[in-house]
Amino acid sequence: MIGKLKETELAAALKAHPQWEYDAERRAFYRDFLFRDFSEAFAIMTRVALEAEKADHHPEWANVYNRLTIRLTTHEANGVSKRDVAMMAAIEDMVRD
Numbered sequence: 001m002i003g004k005l006k007e008t009e010l011a012a013a014l015k016a017h018p019q020w021e022y023d024a025e026r027r028a029f030y031r032d033f034l035f036r037d038f039s040e041a042f043a044i045m046t047r048v049a050l051e052a053e054k055a056d057h058h059p060e061w062a063n064v065y066n067r068l069t070i071r072l073t074t075h076e077a078n079g080v081s082k083r084d085v086a087m088m089a090a091i092e093d094m095v096r097d
Contacts, residue, residue, distance in 0.1 A: 004079035013085045020088055022080070028060070028073035029084055033095065035066045044068065047094045055090075057083045 005013065013029070014022060020031045035041040041063055048070070052058045060071040072088060074081035 002074055002077045002081045002083060004074070004077040004081055005085070009082075009085075010080060013080070013088065016085075017088050017092060019092075023071070026071065026073065027079040028071040029080055029088055030069060030071040031091075033068040033070070035068065038065050041066050041068045044094060048091055051090050051094070052087065055083065055087060057087055059087065 010022065014020060017029075020029045022028070023030055033041070033044070035044065045061070045063060045068065048059060048061075057074070060073070062069045070091065072084040073079065074083050
């Protein structure tokens with residue numbers, strides 16, 4: 001079973017990824033992204049989907065035209081886990097490219 005992050009680990013993850021926030025009610029990391037247009041947003045979604053499939057760890061997301069909201073949580077841990085931190089880092093790398 002995958003364990004939920006401790007408070008200190010959660011704080012460290014947010015410090016390492018300052019553009020992400022934590023939603024305590026949904027027990028999830030989240031970030032809103034704004035892209036030039038739908039094609040750019042969809043391209044990132046495609047890259048995230050491929051990475052998520054490899055990691056067997058899938059985000060919750062919403063897309064409207066050039067806006068994308070991504071939430072990361074580990075349902076079996078009932079909160080965020082190291083898998084979410086790894087996915088956050090991977091998404092950050094994709095967006096920087």
